[in-house]
Amino acid sequence: IIEKIENLMMELAQLIVRDGEGASKFISISISGTKNDIIAKKIALSIANSPLFKTAMAGSDSNWGRIIMAIGKEKVKINIGKISIKFGKYFVVKNGLSSINKDIRSINKYLKRKEIELSIKVGDGKGKSKVWTCDLTKEYIRINADYRS
Numbered sequence: 001i002i003e004k005i006e007n008l009m010m011e012l013a014q015l016i017v018r019d020g021e022g023a024s025k026f027i028s029i030s031i032s033g034t035k036n037d038i039i040a041k042k043i044a045l046s047i048a049n050s051p052l053f054k055t056a057m058a059g060s061d062s063n064w065g066r067i068i069m070a071i072g073k074e075k076v077k078i079n080i081g082k083i084s085i086k087f088g089k090y091f092v093v094k095n096g097l098s099s100i101n102k103d104i105r106s107i108n109k110y111l112k113r114k115e116i117e118l119s120i121k122v123g124d125g126k127g128k129s130k131v132w133t134c135d136l137t138k139e140y141i142r143i144n145a146d147y148r149s
Contacts, residue, residue, distance in 0.1 A: 017132045022140030025057055027133045030119045034127030039076055041129035043122065046070045054136035060111035062104070064092045067120065076122075084121045087111060 018026050029047055034040040047053050050070040056063050064085050071078070081096035090107045091099045110116070 014132055017134050020134040020140070021143045022137045023134035024137055024139075025114055025116055025135040027057055027116045027118060027135065028130065029133065030117070030128070030130045031122065032119075032128040033082065033121040033123040033125050034076070034129075035123075035125045036127040037129055038127070039074075040127040041131070042074050043071050043076060043120070044129045044131040046074050047118070047120075048131045048133035051136055054133065057111070057116065058135035058137045060108060062087065062092055062107045062111060064098070067118070071120075071122070078122045082121070082123045084119075086117075086119045088117050 014026070017023070027048070029044045031040040031044045034043065047067055047070040050066065050073075052066045053070055056066050067085055068083075071083075079096075083093055083096050084091060085093040087107055088110045090103045090110060092107065093099065
């Protein structure tokens with residue numbers, strides 16, 4: 001019964017993200033390779049809460065510098081040579097080196113989807129975390145700029 005409750009809670013949490021004001025994309029962010037799960041979650045939340053990252057996703061922009069910036073905000077010691085970033089199955093950075101030019105058309109097509117998976121490996125540790133977020137669209141700004149309480 002505990003597993004059924006956990007599955008229900010996960011489904012409800014995802015529905016809240018999907019129903020975000022003006023949201024057009026559901027984004028799953030997985031972090032691995034950190035020293036522990038707490039650090040992985042901090043990094044995942046930093047990316048998920050970054051307006052620059054969220055607006056890039058609204059525009060289907062594969063600007064991985066915005067992801068690196070969000071990781072850097074957490075001031076976690078990482079080896080940049082071990083960072084790998086993937087959108088779906090497409091690497092934009094592999095072992096610290098940009099590989100975006102190889103698959104740019106496929107990546108851009110992938111980022112137009114309604115569901116996006118972002119996977120980031122930052123090292124060789126056992127820490128991992130997964131969070132969900134949505135994009136930050138012009139519609140979100142319009143809804144909230146016109147909102148009065």
